[in-house]
Amino acid sequence: MLSYKHGFHAGNHADVLKHIVLIYLYILVKKHNKSISYIDTHSGNGLYKYISKYMEKNKEYKYGIKKIEKYTGDNKLIKNYLSIIKTISKKNNFYPGSPSIISNISDNNDKLYFCELHNNEFDSLKKNLKKFTNIKNINTDGFEFIEKKLRNDRSYFILIDPSYEIKDDYIKINNFIDNIEKYEKSKILIWYPILSFEDNDRFIENLRKKGIGKMINLELPIKSNKEEMGMKGSGLLIINFKEKIILRDLKALSKELHFYLKQNDDVYNPKVRYL
Ligand SMILES: C[S@@+](CC[C@H](N)C(=O)[O-])C[C@H]1O[C@@H](n2cnc3c(N)ncnc32)[C@H](O)[C@@H]1O
Numbered sequence: 001m002l003s004y005k006h007g008f009h010a011g012n013h014a015d016v017l018k019h020i021v022l023i024y025l026y027i028l029v030k031k032h033n034k035s036i037s038y039i040d041t042h043s044g045n046g047l048y049k050y051i052s053k054y055m056e057k058n059k060e061y062k063y064g065i066k067k068i069e070k071y072t073g074d075n076k077l078i079k080n081y082l083s084i085i086k087t088i089s090k091k092n093n094f095y096p097g098s099p100s101i102i103s104n105i106s107d108n109n110d111k112l113y114f115c116e117l118h119n120n121e122f123d124s125l126k127k128n129l130k131k132f133t134n135i136k137n138i139n140t141d142g143f144e145f146i147e148k149k150l151r152n153d154r155s156y157f158i159l160i161d162p163s164y165e166i167k168d169d170y171i172k173i174n175n176f177i178d179n180i181e182k183y184e185k186s187k188i189l190i191w192y193p194i195l196s197f198e199d200n201d202r203f204i205e206n207l208r209k210k211g212i213g214k215m216i217n218l219e220l221p222i223k224s225n226k227e228e229m230g231m232k233g234s235g236l237l238i239i240n241f242k243e244k245i246i247l248r249d250l251k252a253l254s255k256e257l258h259f260y261l262k263q264n265d266d267v268y269n270p271k272v273r274y275l
Pocket residue numbers: 002004005006015018040041042043044045046096097098099115116117118121140141142143161162163
């Protein structure tokens with residue numbers, strides 16, 4: 001039984017980081033490809049109203065999107081993300097999830113597959129995205145979907161964004177990376193939370209030992225190590241992207257987001273590196 005509801009967290013600092021990088025990479029891939037086969041393994045419902053029992057509970061979006069909504073700096077990744085979010089949510093009454101963002105920036109040459117296991121979230125996803133014709137919503141386990149349904153000889157853009165409410169998700173990410181050769185033609189973006197810096201270092205060191213080579217890791221700490229509660233930050237694994245400019249762009253982005261989103265003075269610096 002899944003109890004996680006993304007509505008409690010939508011628009012928080014982790015969504016901001018993930019969605020900025022998702023948009024940036026999708027547009028980068030689209031520059032070189034007429035069509036993209038995109039898979040969101042953990043889609044959520046695609047649209048989160050600010051006035052709702054979920055978003056109002058902890059108001060996490062106040063420490064995420066609301067901190068950069070009026071951004072006047074010159075980072076082009078942040079500016080592009082904000083302009084897309086504003087176009088999707090014209091009245092600014094909801095925060096769009098990843099399926100909604102990608103549906104809006106894709107075109108009819110692209111085919112989008114959205115996996116969501118939770119029945120209620122799946123029903124809402126179908127309703128929220130009903131105007132799009134290039135999408136397929138699937139009420140299934142996203143890990144099983146990519147494992148069983150993907151053809152090894154084809155290229156995909158895959159977002160893997162589990163909730164990590166169960167420890168199994170870390171094991172599944174590790175297993176996925178152990179089999180990464182199967183996906184050598186695909187572009188992959190994986191999100192993960194930083195709950196404790198010590199556990200996170202072990203997770204990353206374990207991944208580093210696998211010696212993948214084509215894996216960029218971005219980590220954005222938001223809270224000081226002394227804070228007892230909640231997520232301390234989040235990270236991304238970016239796999240099979242060769243463009244050199246990515247590292248430079250992500251370094252500039254993480255520095256800017258760190259400045260705007262960090263919640264204490266003594267927060268660790270962000271990291272962007274090849275593992
Ligand atoms: C972090 S949320 C996704 C947020 C979304 N990607 C976004 O950025 O807007 C994770 C979602 O995955 C769903 N979920 C959990 N386990 C799953 C699985 N094995 N396969 C597919 N969906 C799953 C949860 O119900 C939840 O809606």
